[in-house]
Amino acid sequence: MSRHQGVYNMIKHGAYNDDDYEDEDDYNQQEDDEQYGDHNFTRSELEVINNLSDIFQLDFTRKQIIDALYETDGDSDAAFEYLSNKIKKTQKQQQPQKPQATKKQQQLIQAVKKEEQPQQLPQLIKQSNSIDKSKNQFHIEYKVDEYNSPYPSIKYKNVIQTNPSTSIVILGHVDTGKSTLTGKLLQIFKALDDKEIRKNQKEAKNLGKDSSALAYATDMTKEEKEKGVTMDMAYKTIVIGGRQYNLLDSPGHQDFAPHLIAGAAQADYAILVIDTTKNAFENSIKSGMLREKLQLISAMLIKQIIVALNKMDQIDWNQKQFEEAKEYIKVSAAKLGYNQKQIKFIPISAFQGLNIQNKHNIQWYQGDNLVQEILNLPPIQRGDDKPLRFTILNRFHQNDGKLRGTCLLGKLHSGQLEKNINYVILPQGIFCEVKEVERQSVEGDIVEIKVKTLIDSEFQNIQIGSVLSQIEYHVPVANRLVCQISTLDLQTPIIKGSQYLMHLGAQKIGVVIKKLNHIYDQDAQTIKKKFPRAIVSNELAEVELECDGQICVETHTNLEQLSRIILREKFNIVAIGKVTIINVNLNKLKQGKIIHEQQI
Numbered sequence: 001m002s003r004h005q006g007v008y009n010m011i012k013h014g015a016y017n018d019d020d021y022e023d024e025d026d027y028n029q030q031e032d033d034e035q036y037g038d039h040n041f042t043r044s045e046l047e048v049i050n051n052l053s054d055i056f057q058l059d060f061t062r063k064q065i066i067d068a069l070y071e072t073d074g075d076s077d078a079a080f081e082y083l084s085n086k087i088k089k090t091q092k093q094q095q096p097q098k099p100q101a102t103k104k105q106q107q108l109i110q111a112v113k114k115e116e117q118p119q120q121l122p123q124l125i126k127q128s129n130s131i132d133k134s135k136n137q138f139h140i141e142y143k144v145d146e147y148n149s150p151y152p153s154i155k156y157k158n159v160i161q162t163n164p165s166t167s168i169v170i171l172g173h174v175d176t177g178k179s180t181l182t183g184k185l186l187q188i189f190k191a192l193d194d195k196e197i198r199k200n201q202k203e204a205k206n207l208g209k210d211s212s213a214l215a216y217a218t219d220m221t222k223e224e225k226e227k228g229v230t231m232d233m234a235y236k237t238i239v240i241g242g243r244q245y246n247l248l249d250s251p252g253h254q255d256f257a258p259h260l261i262a263g264a265a266q267a268d269y270a271i272l273v274i275d276t277t278k279n280a281f282e283n284s285i286k287s288g289m290l291r292e293k294l295q296l297i298s299a300m301l302i303k304q305i306i307v308a309l310n311k312m313d314q315i316d317w318n319q320k321q322f323e324e325a326k327e328y329i330k331v332s333a334a335k336l337g338y339n340q341k342q343i344k345f346i347p348i349s350a351f352q353g354l355n356i357q358n359k360h361n362i363q364w365y366q367g368d369n370l371v372q373e374i375l376n377l378p379p380i381q382r383g384d385d386k387p388l389r390f391t392i393l394n395r396f397h398q399n400d401g402k403l404r405g406t407c408l409l410g411k412l413h414s415g416q417l418e419k420n421i422n423y424v425i426l427p428q429g430i431f432c433e434v435k436e437v438e439r440q441s442v443e444g445d446i447v448e449i450k451v452k453t454l455i456d457s458e459f460q461n462i463q464i465g466s467v468l469s470q471i472e473y474h475v476p477v478a479n480r481l482v483c484q485i486s487t488l489d490l491q492t493p494i495i496k497g498s499q500y501l502m503h504l505g506a507q508k509i510g511v512v513i514k515k516l517n518h519i520y521d522q523d524a525q526t527i528k529k530k531f532p533r534a535i536v537s538n539e540l541a542e543v544e545l546e547c548d549g550q551i552c553v554e555t556h557t558n559l560e561q562l563s564r565i566i567l568r569e570k571f572n573i574v575a576i577g578k579v580t581i582i583n584v585n586l587n588k589l590k591q592g593k594i595i596h597e598q599q600i
Contacts, residue, residue, distance in 0.1 A: 245374065
């Protein structure tokens with residue numbers, strides 16, 4: 001069943017769970033040609049008709065759906081609303097008169113209603129690392145004042161003396177060579193052994209994709225290899241000059257944007273890979289994908305970008321093409337607040353390995369090679385006395401390797417991970433004990449840990465984006481936030497009641513705009529207008545929003561990485577921003593409900 005059918009269920013029955021439905025390609029060109037050969041519909045028109053047919057197949061014929069599109073001048077959103085209203089109107093007319101319930105029935109109804117009351121947010125009881133296993137319940141007492149105040153300094157038992165690692169997200173549009181570049185860096189710095197390289201080369205040859213062998217270092221699933229498309233984030237570590245770098249290879253296709261955002265949220269710096277061949281570069285501009293990647297980098301508050309202009313060997317290292325791409329990106333980045341010192345441009349060939357570790361003989365280029373520019377990135381200064389915050393990026397069981405058993409992969413934002421200590425995973429409220437840590441780790445590291453949950457089945461409830469923290473100083477969990485946002489190019493203004501999909505760290509959740517507090521001048525300090533009726537494109541504003549459920553969050557003054565937000569609607573980034581105030585609305589707590597299927 002397609003996710004479109006889930007939207008139908010949401011309209012008709014008021015319930016929709018995104019996890020119950022799988023993505024599938026709803027478009028069949030051959031079938032459409034047979035049915036509509038005389039109508040000369042365009043491909044995009046047929047896609048709209050097919051999507052609406054899947055949603056409303058139980059209530060309307062295909063002809064009625066086409067008539068609805070004609071009625072609304074081909075506007076798919078208007079047709080969707082037109083058909084939805086028709087269903088609701090029919091249901092209202094057909095709704096039977098409810099019989100009067102007996103006294104006993106009324107008592108049963110009240111009992112059911114009581115059970116269906118929204119689950120109250122648990123109360124925090126500050127306690128030591130001892131846990132009442134019989135109750136197995138984490139109690140949270142929401143102290144909003146503490147959430148919005150600076151954290152106390154934490155003294156850890158062991159002071160770890162090691163260089164902090166640096167996380168770099170490698171991103172770009174489909175087929176720009178992101179995974180090939182990541183594989184080449186892993187090969188150069190011996191993060192891949194010869195046996196693995198030979199295995200990847202053999203597998204690529206068998207699939208008729210010889211040029212993809214390097215990409216298989218991070219594109220490891222069967223589907224990724226067969227389709228030649230990165231679908232999920234891949235995390236690999238290299239060591240250069242005694243410094244450790246976490247490379248985050250990201251998907252480029254729009255369908256996998258949530259994975260890209262979740263991975264980019266863990267990054268300190270970015271390498272933006274650009275395909276410089278003429279048609280490819282022009283298409284990335286026309287499609288808006290290049291602009292969206294720059295917006296995402298800006299949203300993650302990444303201060304420095306390395307732009308790797310790839311496939312230069314295919315255009316014979318053409319300087320004019322290089323300068324044109326460079327100029328377009330410089331202008332686009334400047335609109336997002338980046339200056340020339342924050343962006344470096346490097347011509348490379350990832351497949352040939354040119355200008356990556358050793359400088360290639362390019363007469364017109366006098367800059368550094370890619371590896372040198374990576375080394376030029378300054379280490380991120382991190383505090384070592386903050387409460388533990390460990391964002392979970394993956395969960396798995398493994399029977400070999402250094403850690404065996406139930407494991408979590410995550411980013412250590414702050415604090416220290418200690419063995420044989422009990423922690424809590426929020427917002428689920430799952431207790432666990434850390435049994436082993438992959439290596440001695442400090443803030444900024446992406447590491448694996450072996451854990452033991454009090455109830456084995458609870459491990460399956462741990463979600464990507466959940467946060468492991470200390471019981472005494474747990475991560476704030478909230479459902480109402482005051483945010484400072486910067487809007488991008490909006491199709492419709494932001495008003496009270498607007499609904500979006502919000503990404504925060506590796507989490508995503510539906511939100512509703514509850515208040516528009518004010519619009520700022522460009523200095524982000526002076527209030528230009530209080531309580532505006534709408535926020536339009538390219539404005540800086542303060543809004544209050546409410547989440548569909550609970551979310552782990554920090555104010556930007558306490559922990560920047562868990563305060564960055566992105567608001568999306570129908571695949572488009574609407575606004576980027578940060579959380580300034582954390583609040584909790586106990587009366588409005590709802591269990592996670594996806595607002596718009598199109599936003600995922």
